[in-house]
Amino acid sequence: MKPAFLPGLALSLLTGTATLAQPTAPGLPATPQRPVTDTYFGKKVVDNYRWLENTNDPEVKAWFQTQADYTKRTLDQLPGRDSLIKTFEAYDKLLTVRYGLVKKRGNRYFYRKTLPSETVGKLYVREGKTGPEKLLFDPTAYDKTKTYSMTGYTPSPDGQQVALGLQEGGAELSTLRILTVATRAFRPESIPAVFGGEIDWLPDGSGFLYTPNNSTDPKDPKGNLDTKARLHRLGTPVAADRELWSRMKNPNMGIRPDQYPIMAFANDHTQVYGVLSSVDRRMDAWLMSPADLAKPTIAWKRLAAPTDSVYNFAKLGSKLYLHSVKGAPKGQILVTDAASPNTAKATVLLPEGPGNITRLLSTKDYLFVVLSDGINEKVRQYDPRTQQWADVPMPGTGTAGLEPYNPTTSNDIFTYVSTWNRPETVYDYTPESRKMVVSAFDMQARYPGTDDLVVEELEVPGHDGVMVPLSLVYKKGLKKDGNAVCFMTGYAAYGVSATPYFSRRMLALLNQGVILAETHPRGGSEKGQAWYRAGYQTTKPNTWKDFISCGEYLVKNRYTSPQHLIGEGTSAGGILIGRAITERPDLFAAAISNVSCSNALRMENSPNGPVNAPEFGTVKDSVQCMGLYEMDAFQHVKPGTKYPAVLCVGGMNDPRVIVWQPGKFAAALQAASTSGKPVLLQVNYDNGHFTEDKKVTFRNFANMYAFALWQAGHPAFQPKSVAAVK
DSSP states (O other): OOOOOOTTEEEEEOOSOOEEOOOSSTTSOOOEEOOEEEEETTEEEEETTGGGGOTTSHHHHHHHHHHHHHHHHHHHTOTTHHHHHHHHHHHHHHSSOEEEEEEEETTEEEEEEEOTTOSSOEEEEEESTTSOEEEEEOGGGTOTTSOEEEEEEEEOTTSSEEEEEEEETTOSEEEEEEEETTTTEEEEEEEEEEETTOOEEOTTSSEEEEOOOSOSOTTOTTTTSSOOEEEEETTSOGGGOEEEEOTTTOGGGOOOTTOEEEEEEOTTSSOEEEEEEOSOSSOOEEEEOGGGGGSSSOOOEEEEOGGGOEEEEEEETTEEEEEEOTTOTTOEEEEEESSSOOGGGOEEEEOOOSSEEEEEEEOSSOEEEEEESSSOEEEEEEETTTTEEEEOOOSSSSEEEEEESOTTTOOOEEEEEEOSSSOOOOEEEETTTTEEEEOTTOOOOOOTTGGGEEEEEEEEEOTTSOEEEEEEEEETTOOOSSOSOEEEEEOOOTTOOOOOOOOHHHHHHHTTTOEEEEEOOBTBOTTOHHHHHTTSGGGTHHHHHHHHHHHHHHHHTTSOOTTTEEEEEETTHHHHHHHHHHHOGGGOSEEEEESOOOOGGGGGGSTTHHHHHHHHOOTTSHHHHHHHHHTOSGGGOOTTBOOOEEEEEEETTOSSSOTHHHHHHHHHHHHHBOSOOOEEEEEETTOSSOOSOHHHHHHHHHHHHHHHHHHTTOGGGOOSSGGGGO
16 A cells, blocks of 8 residues: 655655564464654654554454454453443333433424333334324334444424434444335435434425435545535435535635535524534534525525634524634624624624633524533523523533424423433423423433432642642542542543533442542633643643643542552543553553544544544644644553553444554554553444444443453452453
């Protein structure tokens, strides 16, 4: 395979006999080292495992399978692992029915419903909120020879049709099918490579707008580049779908290959919006008239440029409301004319205040703004008719969940509050009366141990003196003697904040005396835009240094000790955990690097890499390239270092973080570590970045937790002899 040459990047291949690393444990063959040297703007960087990136090569496939088999044999023998799975199942059964994705069309309520005995949810409909339910679609009966789940669905405006995404074998990319509600039969259309059934129907239900990937193969390097927004008319061949908006069709709009052109109607269907979606939260947005959908050329009008720093917008009547952070790091709400929006002349409706604006949404007649103090959220509503703001009486503090049933025709909202130590209660909220009543879709369960959970919200000093939020959850009576196992996790990317949530899986650990430490490093938005930008591209080191500071605080104050501290990072959080253990290997007993970005310098050489360049940087820029090198955990693995025990996890069907990212990190750690602690690679062949399938999910997390608790010295997870896990 010929390498791609990029500006400022020279590549030389070092040929010769491959060297062998030392095996990490008996029964696991050593991984060959075949060095490749890249020169990035004068800096030479050696990659010993470039060959693992060719996942179609039989040798590479065999390597991953060998790693997966060895890891499975090891984890299968851990005491406590199967008990964790049983605990997950037992807690799951306590909630007799689980509802999700509730949507209203006319008088019909559509929803996903999952019973404890079911691995995936089914689609139901009711006439009226409390009417008798009707099963519309069971993904397990769709094809008995395969494993399917329903990733998402969108009912048509009249509720007569439902577009739904079918996911096969844990693959995240779905096949879009159209279900007729009256007959429960599928129309002939079958559209591949669509994320989760994400479409927007035409107002009359005759078709829909959608943007598919170019390929169903998550490893296709061109799968999500130069995608095209299309229009499908029901009853017409998919191959004839019109291309409405793309870089090729609109060469003068400055569309980048990595941007997804997404089109959707305003709630009142009077406008169509186009958003060039990417990981950059600053919207690149346009608008058009619905009448232009029938014309050969669309007359696009600029709504907001990235330099306007608009994070979201909502239309109510003749006005457009904008969530902007330009000159207001914690956010402000602006208002402008919807027909001719002008962000420069927009009026400030809600000025920046002490609370960080985390969300803007609307119903038929009301605007809602969610504000956070860094951890807990409150909600305000605005009525344009009276020009009055009012507080929404949320039932408690924590993360505020708000989902309109149908923002086109209704003001009713499905709402809840998530906390660290209590499962949420679901309410129906009516903004006209500002009343909340327990929803017909609320199902309560009482979980063991929740009354004994203590929550501490702290701020700890970071490496540079900046105070970093830290949330702790643990059982009453904790002895601060350094002997408790602590599970410390973090994400801190894309401006995503770690807000309170209740997790039955984590409850299984909490009830065994484990401390949960949720960190809030720079890179999230807990303290606004400035907090996000302080852990972004070249400032990314603050992310893992904040994580390390949280661990140091927990050790210093005797919550735990390095012998009992577990670190975990998932996806972009792989940068956080990877660099934390390569910078401070002595601080952790164990680490979980889950579907992790571990080789940031090579991310652009993966299918989803170019899409993420606006967040992490690009090797085409000399400054950003050095930032990528600094955040690359794989490149910071040093031979002869006593690394903690590490479990790397990769999904063979993962379209977001390709499997060789955690794979190469595992290979490097296996060769380098002198601690004698295991470094394992769990390869999920029935999973992607994640999956709805409860059976697969329970096994996956039980494996991760059991490994970490074993290595952190939890007594319930210690084998009788070392030989038992070799």
